[in-house]
Amino acid sequence: MSRLLGRLGGAAAAHPWRTLAVWLVALVAATGLSTAAGGTTHDDYDVPGIPSQEGTAFLEEHFPAMAGAGSRVVVHGDGRVPSDLLATLTDRLTAMPDVSRVAPPRLSADGDTALIEVRYSVPVTDFTGSEAVDAFTEAAAPAGQAGFTVAFGGEVPENVSAPSGTAEVVGIVAALLILIAGLGSLVAAGLPILVALMGLGVGTALVTLLAALTEISTIAPTIATMVGLGVGIDYALFLVSRHVEALRAGLSPREAAAHATATAGSSVLMAGLTVLVSLFGLNLSTLPVYASFAYATFATVGAVMIASITLVPAMLGLAGRRVLPRRERLGLVKPVVRAPRTARWAAWVGERPVRSALVAVVVLLALAAPTLGMRTWPQDAGTQPESKTTRVAYDLVAAEFGPGANGPIVLAMDASLAPGVAARLAAVPGVTAVAPPVTQGQAAVITVEPATGPQDERTTELVRHLRATLPDGVMVTGVVAVFGDISDRLAERLWVVVAFVVALSLLLLTVLFRAPVVALKAAVMNLLSVGAAYGVITAVFQTDAGAALVGLPHGGAVSSWVPILMFTVLFGLSMDYEVFLLSRIREDYLATGDAKGSVIRGLSSTGRVISSAAAIMVAVFVGFALDPDVTVKTTGVGMAAAVLIDATLVRLVLVPATMALLGRANWWLPRWVDRLLPEVRHHDAALIVSRSNESVLINK
Known part of the structure; x- marks a missing residue:
């Protein structure tokens, strides 16, 4: 393998502009295809087999108006919230797209805060970008104009993710400073970052194309970028460092690039394959969102790995001896071969x-x-x-209505069971409020408010207690139950x-x-x-x-x-x-x-x-x-x-x-293992690099 990589590196170094052109064409083509045929990221939180999924499926079939995502609008002011303002706000919220039900406003004890629950007919994953929050903002404009604080919470607003790009910039700048300090040459320092960004560009385009073929989580591209940027710079650094060693040993830039690709390139290839193999483990989680993490990161790491073993030697051949520190090129200092x-x-x-x-x-x-x-x-x-805004809403709800109002538990059942279940729930320890049953046909929903917040272990225990003690046919679901089931899975x-x-x-x-x-x-x-x-x-x-x-x-x-x-x-x-x-x-x-x-x-x-x-x-x-x-x-x-x-x-x-x-x-x-294992030569005792019509033997 090292000989094949050596020839690849030598050819790339001998024809750097040709290699660069191929990568530029690949980047432009991948970007163009992703723009024309790429998809959008989309979360999939369905987890077959978890207990809460049964309740969700029951509501989808018998009570669609209560099966979709839930959100809330919180209105807070210095004095009592006017009833006419709340009526106007309720009407405007009801008119929003995909809204199936808007509950009557719930006022706090002192009347200065109102909580309006909004239920959608579609799951949270059907919303793209900030469209739902934009609709909330438009609908709640009268309350804001009247001087009230308006905040949005619940599944839909909390699911909005908007990467700022700050993380990438911070990482790249820090990496450049570290490379300059370590390599002593701006050319050598900039090369790994340029190669990583080129591979990352192709990888990002591939992720967008994958989103058209399968569901890719909204944060999967961010995770893929984080991993791809880190390994891309590292892989290029390994190659550049080995190349510099070879230059100091007296090899020409082309020979040094071939030597680096054959040696460090073999390590990069094996390391990259190990990362890719590890990513397959995400599919065993049985959660679709993890599979999307694996697909996105696989594509990105694969792209930066290929960029490292092809684009790095090309750019090293183009840079010549400028990857060495200037004082070393001028003979003012002796190179340090070993630290x-x-x-x-x-x-x-x-x-x-x-x-x-x-x-x-x-x-x-x-x-x-x-x-x-x-x-x-x-x-x-x-x-x-x-x-x-989601944190503002969360804090207002916890302060005015209790921490459990941020994580209500939903019980789905046949309507005939609802009266008896509602009567029993009021006496259950840890339950502070039980809403009257909401029915449609033969289906009913009862919303239970725990005394503790969503992350509190006592809330999870309450979910388990309800499942163990309520009659057969009562299904415990809702965000808190789903989150608890996902954590257990x-x-x-x-x-x-x-x-x-x-x-x-x-x-x-x-x-x-x-x-x-x-x-x-x-x-x-x-x-x-x-x-x-x-x-x-x-x-x-x-x-x-x-x-x-x-x-x-x-x-x-x-x-x-x-x-x-x-x-x-x-x-x-x-x-x-x-x-x-x-x-x-x-x-x-x-x-x-x-x-x-x-x-x-x-x-x-x-x-x-x-x-x-x-x-x-x-x-x-x-x-x-x-x-x-x-x-x-x-x-x-x-x-x-x-x-x-x-x-x-x-x-x-x-x-x-x-x-x-x-x-x-x-x-x-053991000898018997030696006979079973395939021979993978990722390094050789010597490397042959072609130069014109002759061969040069380089001993390591």
Whole structure:
């Protein structure tokens, strides 16, 4: 494989303008197709098999007016809200598209706040962009003009997502600064970012095209961009760093580009494939929204990976020796072939492997400890920024009507059961209000208001209690019940996803390095780093002090969408650094047979690059932690923490310590396994690069 990649890199470097032209045509064509035939993002929260789905299906068949999305309008002022204003507002809300029912206004005890429940005939996923909120704004204009505060809450307004682009800009600027500091050349620093953006452009267009063929979640493109931007810059950096090494060794730019593509390019290809394989695990969650995350991220990562192994060598060939620092090109300073600090650190860890490994494991377990207390819940308006209308509505409702008014529980049943059920509900502990039954034909709906808010564990317990004690035929549904069922389903499926991703990664690494011990060790270490990242997000998002650090008003449950998504993506990203580091160690070991020395030399030659790549990834993810969407924010914080932990405690301490302890046992392979495994040569003892009509042998 390395020889094929070497020829590919050499050809791209020899014909850079041709390669650039192909990519520009691909970008223009993909963008044009996505504009002409692309679809729009659309959420699908249907989860077959969960208890609340039965109630939803019953309402869709027998009571369509109560089966769609629910929203609310909150009107608040200094004095009592006039009844004529509320009548006008009710009429205007009823006239909005797809509205099936507007409940009579509910006044607070002092009369200064009115709550109007709006029910749609279509699910929340049928709305595109901000069209529903725009309709609310227009309908409620008279109240605003009269000097009242008007805020919108419920499913539809809370489902609106509007990425600002700030995260991408912050990540790119930070990455550029890190690259300039690490490479010492503006040309070399700008090249990885340019390549990543080119691949990201094609990947984004592919996601838009996928949206025309299948449902892609509204936040899936944001998650895909976050991952694609980070890995794209990292992959290009790996290639540029190896290219610079080859230039310093005396190779021409074209030869150096071929050498970098054959060596680092092989690692990039294997690392990228590991990420793609890990993404398949998302499909095992049984939630359509996760499948869309997998499709979008798969397309984006695939595009930036191909851009790295084709576009990077072309641009390196075009840049020539300008990727070297100017003072080095002029001969004013001598090049640093190997980072002396990293070499000293690797030697220090190699001499103290037991102590180093124990310290790293203890720290990782300490970071992971808060995970034992993790609570998960799909995000709601209670954790949104105070500037958002949904948060204003949430706070007003909680203050004026009680926290449970933000998460009513819906009971669907045959109309004959309604009188008896309504009488029993008033005596149920934890229930503060029971609305009169609403009937249509033979179907009835009773809305129950709990004493606690949607994220409170007591509300979830109330849902379970109602299901266990109410008569057969009474179905508990509504947003709170659906969210609780989704959290339970995700908690169950997490272990299936973990087993699948770990097993596939073990198989891939065993085939790649022909070393089952190394593969098993890598899987265990990645599990430790992911566990530590879980602990970090638990400590940050479930405590008031931690939440304040990331711009949230208070602590709450961790978003249910995050753990599975983080695991699959982070397991793949961790393998990036593992593949890059182990490739260099194995190259050295095959050449020298020195098990311990190869670890020290491999780490010293890659430590600086891995640290720079990790710093870039952390910067990109921290940028996304600024996103107002809580799911994106949590994912950004968790991934930044995981990459930081992985690149420091794991790659710089635990990997060299355990490999020094195991020695030659790292590369043990039973003969019968050796016969079964396919031969995948991702590196060679030497690389042949064509130059005109001759061949040049480059020893590594």
